[in-house]
Amino acid sequence: MTTVHLVDTGVNNLLSICNALEMAGANLEICRSPEELAGAERLVLPGVGAYRDCIGGLINGDFVPILNELVFQKKLPILGICVGMQMMARRSYEGGEYEGLGWFEGDVVKIQPGDSSLRVPQIGWNTTTFRTGEPLAIGLPADPDLYYVHSYYLKCDNPDDIAATCDYGIAVTSSVRKGNIVATQFHPEKSQDFGLRILENFLRWKP
């Protein structure tokens, strides 16, 4: 069984992601303080709700230094989900302007679909195209439908960071991956069997 340390800043609703990770075979350690992350081998950074609260939870809870150490010195595999992915950006413009963790060059901006028939938030299942050989996509059919619910997305400066996209009038970043860091805008914990497979793939991933 793979042990996963999951960051809990107290801001997010973590029940669904915890249930899904356990279903996918994880032995979960829910970490409510930075100290509890010591000894981690694999990390999940969830995020649901407003950016300000999510990043505020990380900063105020003093999680940032230990996360930087675990991710960049120990190079632990880490999975960010939804706002968890967005927090890895340089900054976000959701409800103001907020500094992110700066792990990916890029900003979190509002979706402007360009096509007036497309609505914001994007809510629902969208065809998701992964780059060839993406570790999270192992065992999935080509271009699976995955579940999204968001108004903002991570616009990457560097196309090499983009692991998957979906079409929403523009190419919305669905997943990013760099070194030992991987993240998804869609919700694997809400994407039924495909989503559970993605979580299982993360648990097995050796970057």
Place this chain on the structure above:
Amino acid sequence: MLKRRLIPKLQMKQSRFGTEQMVLVTTVQFDKVIEVGDPVSQAKIYQAQAADELVFLDLDATPNSRKPMAQIMRKAAEEIFMPMTIGGGVKTLADFRLMLENGADKVAINTAAIETPTLITEASERFGAQCVVVSIDFKQDETGKYAVWTRCGKEQTNLDPLEWAQQAEALGAGELMLTSIDRDGTRKGLDVEMTRRVAENVSIPVIAAGGCGVAADFINGFIEGKADAVSAGTYFCFQDQNPMQTRAHIANAGIPIRLHT
């Protein structure tokens, strides 16, 4: 491409023993309650049939001035790995939090949104617009005039559904769920007219509900009504139709819908 959504609706009432146990029911025009079974078992069936989302509605919380039931969400979240919305009896930010903490992804508000419109804005700022669903129940009078009703169809307001929909969007709602009380449980088809009127005049997603009897009703909702999602209770509860079969009909009509699950 983003797909249109099929959303089975699980309407619930408190068990007659007064426990936290909820019973799955269907209604006709928000009346004539028929007990069907257990909401979580039914939800698991819908998950196996690859429904796109689920909506749980606690019908008697507001009329009985009862708090919403968190227990049922928590139970569902243990086994359901798909998006879930819960509504009924949610009145405060604390209620929102309780539902989200217990596994809901979105929270639907109806009576409270009308009685305290600032709740829409506050919930949207606090939890994100994506989880604030404003549910609008409406009825047509003999002259054809539409009005919004609250308290599970028991109280008439002087609001027009379209105007209220636009106001709810401006206040920060992330999605709208429109239900025709007249058509609820009748299987006569959706009110595509009102659905279209709203869908064309807001920029957030619109769920249409109330009246689906055959697969063609979903197709009408998507094509004529321009709905982003169609929700149905009676249709999925009592018919020999499940989301997979309905999906095939919808795909054949050229509507983008999830096929490979």
